[in-house]
Amino acid sequence: MSNFQIGDKVSVLDDAIDGIVIAVNSNQITIETEDGFPMTYFVNELVKNNISNDLKGFISRDTISQVKAEKQEEKKRSFTKEKKSSRDVFTLEVDLHIEKLVPSKKGLNNYDILTIQLDTAKRQMEFAIRNRIPKLVLIHGVGEGVLKTELEFLLKRYENISTQEANYQKYGQGATEVYFLQKKV
Structure with missing residues (x-):
């Protein structure tokens, strides 16, 4: 069973072809290319394009506040020189x-x-x-x-x-x- 659905934006792995899924038949997917041509590929030849302009799905508020807090903290730098042994x-x-x-x-x-x-x-x-x-x-x-x-x-x-x-x-x-x-x- 494939995880592709009609309307998904996809790219062909070994070609510079992008398109939209127009038919799903077992392990074969038919897409309509950007040029309007229907082409059929196996499931393992395609990858979904999850392009989203909504950054909220990718970044949580906790992560942003953590990054801001880390940036504001003053980190002390250590300048101790490591001594190398004769084995190093x-x-x-x-x-x-x-x-x-x-x-x-x-x-x-x-x-x-x-x-x-x-x-x-x-x-x-x-x-x-x-x-x-x-x-x-x-x-x-x-x-x-x-x-x-x-x-x-x-x-x-x-x-x-x-x-x-x-x-x-x-x-x-x-x-x-x-x-x-x-x-x-």
């Missing part, structure tokens, strides 16, 4: 899932996908080192462990880094944290 340092997160790296994986075989993921990880490692970013999280997912194994092999090539499993609550088992041990300048 900037973290570069890199999601290595192939869907995040290329618009479409169509036509890519497993070797191509792994190569793209490892090249991205290497570029982000170099970027983090160049810009003295203290922490990098490589999100590799769980899967069969091929990408994780290759990342471990890649990370062994770098000096002055330490790695560990990333925060389980935030990333699950599918991420590795890389800390860059930087010398003071």
